[in-house]
Amino acid sequence: MLREYDKSDIRPLPVLLALVTLFTGCATPGQISTPSVDEYVPLAMGQHVRTSPASMDGTLDPDLAASSGGLSKDALSLSECLEIALNQNPAQFAARHGVTVATETVGIAKALYYPEVNFMSSWNRSLRSSTLPGGVTQLVTPDSNGPTNDWLAGFAARYTIADGGRRAAELRRALALNGATEGDVKRIRQDIVFEVQSSFYRPAAATQVHNVAEENLSRAKAHLDLVQRLYSANILVIHGHQMDVISLV
Known part of the structure; x- marks a missing residue:
């Protein structure tokens, strides 16, 4: 007959060792906080950011303001x-x-230079027949010799001595990618600064162009008025062709 066993039959030390081995092999992912989209879109939060045009020296232009x-x-x-x-x-x-x-990719490439250590353990508790050999089907429950605890532990270590330069190439590749990403950060920062400065001074530049155009228009009107006066007083003489006068409103 099969006999029941209580918890006292289980030795605590091997079980504790197996649990420690199990949990030490689990990696805990890092906590990465995702930035909120509302931080990028102030209008979605009801915060209307208003700016006034600046002059070329960085101060507010009174006319544009x-x-x-x-x-x-x-x-x-x-x-x-x-x-x-x-x-x-x-x-x-x-x-x-x-x-x-x-940066983490560089760490992975460096980890290939360290030895790899594996540890395995298992435990099994079962009842075995005292009369039948293993693998024979039991038609009737025979007498048993009690529960049996089976323990298995294994340890393996590996270190790569020669790999044809693969680890060194992977490390150089990771370092190169790290340098490229750092360069991208600087490039993106410079692009942002350039775009902000261009947008900040663009109204001032447009105002200057508008002022120059108005001055040119006033000068052209003055020249036209002078020519009309000279022509009316017969002081201006046209030889060989007819002068067309266009009035600007």
């Missing part, structure tokens, strides 16, 4: 615009995480 509906109250300086763009641009976050991935 007056014509922009009084936006000078909530205007942002160039340094504030750069700070917002560099801190909240998604490209910056992506580039920084890319550097993190490249």
